[in-house]
Amino acid sequence: MRDDGSRGDRLREIRRARGLTREGLAERAGLSLGVVKKLERGGQARVETYHALARALGVRTSRLIDGPSPHAEARDPDADNAALMPLRQAIAPAVTALGPLSHRADADPEPDLHHLRRAADAVAEAYYRDAYGTVAESLPALIRSAHTAVGHYDGGPENTEARRLRGRVLQMAGRYLVQVRAYDLAHTALRDAVRDSADAHDQGGVSASVYQQGWLLIRQGRLDEAEQVSIATADQSEPRISRATRADLGAWGKLLVHASSAAARNNRPTEAREMLRLARTAGVALGKATAVDTGTWGRFDWRTVAYQAIENAMTAEQPRRALGLSERMPPPPTPTFGRRHLLDVAMAHAMEGTGDEALAILGRLHRISPEWLRHQQMARNVFQRVQRARRRPLTRDQAALGTYLRAL
Template identity: 35%
Template sequence: MTESIGDRIGRVRRRRGMTQEQLAEASGVSVATIRKLERNDRDSARMSTLRQLAQALGVRTTDLMQTGPIAPPVAPETDPAGILAVRRVITPARGLGRVVLADDTAEAPTLTGLRASLREGNRLYQGDNYAATVAALPSLLTEAAQLADLSDGDAWLAALKVQAQAYQLAGSTLIHLRHDDLAYQALSRAIDLAEQSGNQILAASAVVSLCWLLLRQRRFDEAEQVAVATADEIEPSFRHSTAGHLGTWGWLLLRASAAAVRNNRSPEAADLTRQAKAAAVLVGRDVIDYHEYWTTFGPTTVAMKEVENAMIQREFGKALALSAQVVMPRRSTSNNRNRHLLDLAAAHSEQRDYAQAVEILTGIKRAAPEWLRYQRYARDITVTLVARRKRDLSPQLVQLADFLSVEV
């Protein structure tokens, strides 16, 4: 019989010689929650709750997480509009002899035209226009494959590079839309193509995106190991490396740090962040190179991730203090910027500054509504705000709740 999360918590707790009340006091998780988990009244828990329990029990967060078989869904999953066309390109139908490819385009694609299409796709993605990005992906991926098939020599290597970038765009978009398995296939293909083209930094950039996916799937051990191993492979020469190289290396360290802190490995997380900060100091300012390595990296990026790590460790006052070091990016649709703002909203909520939390969330909704719509973190914060302000809901909080489908 598969051991549940609650079974595992109870087993480790008893091995430590702790009562439920002692575990509650040590972790900050209520006795009622611990009892519900151990009785299997609840079959899941928030990641922050699992981390608190793991820290109190002296184990990794992943040690408490479900590892048994996953029950089949109640009903078949359906693809939203546009995703099926992307799925057909990334996972084409095939028989015994060959893959059934999509129809050829009317005209043979050119490298110049494909690069222009890729830039437009990146612009749509960075602008949070996910519907338009999804609509553009099938033809972009198909044309990239056709160009590689038609090319040879240096032109073939250049075509492979663009094809890898197109698959990374697809993978990143699919992560946002929570199509994890399809995103994994796209990013795995991006890594293969980039390595085949001889561009190791481009391949490592796709690994950065893949580690983001692993974090979303709570695969913390794997995310940390893959990120550190890849960082070791591309370790830069600090005197001669480009900003793109330093940025990709720095992002790998930040992904490893994010995995470590979520897995109750705070000293390792702090050390990895220090290394990333050293790279950021050399870069000097946040460099944006979305069309090359999907890299926005510099001191501001690292400062925002330090705030995120403090939030994971539930050090809310420290998170707000660290936020004073962050120079906010101007671009309102910056994913890093808006993820950082969610951390600030959560910190203010935990410090009982509810009005400020609502103001921050409302600002994100105004600036990047399509991005916010897909953020479970934003919904969790709003659920907490509604519960704590049930008798005094402001119009702004009601609007946020409606937008994020939170009951009031």
């Protein structure tokens, strides 16, 4: 896949402006000369590679990856996936002059908002159990029911509640679609979720949808936008600490954590630290408590902020610092809380040459959350990095893990 030279030209121009040869840039960024040559010729790489280059050149990561030709965009590997067709039809239906095809349900009985609310809660619970098959099967009908409810009630509190519920359902759909890397459809779902939540005056729903949108934008390398939407929404929803509920603090804190993650990946460490400082305020206000909303932004407490600090250290390629910080962390309150953090720790071990520790962490995550782990590209990266540096054969269990991760 190529970008018609726009990214390659930009990288070459910045490198020359810094007075660096290709060899000098490769050495400073910790990359091979071949990678630099490939990118300057129009090839592409992961966001992490662009971040290493940006750090070496002293520019924002987004400066190297923004603005490719629209004809050069990667074709979404899920675009033709038949398994996602029901979700596509529910979220982005075909449209006629009379409206979306799948929204016309004049013969349906009067919607039951209580039943819709319970069904949405059940899907949220399934997502947090990593039951992605159940989520994928349940969401299309749930979205159609939410569309029907919004269309049925012309106004009043029922219409407001129907829009609130539709916003929550679409936010869950967006979260699932980001997980399976169907980014185009996720963007549509999350955009509509923000709109519905705002119309229903559901600030928690707005915050959750923007939080998930930030995750999507980071995955796409749209780092400036990820930081901007997170900060703008955090500013809008900033609670008065002395009166804030746990939910208020959790939603605000998670937005700030995402803003910090985007800033760190965008080679803006000062801004990343400032966002974490603000997020720490929310964590301190919670004390020993944890804010939980499984149907929206998940969990937040002081650990969330600490985990992000460790992730930021890894983004800056400081594995030793990351391991030092992780050693201070107590066990998580639940098996799945902090599992993304464990991937950071595994990568830090891989970078420090302690591959057995890295593989042990992957094995633990496989036992705790096998379906979640299957969708984590970072897990494959850790495994492959360890394997390249390994001088002895993999054990049978390690080889089975590599096969499961599609890393062999």
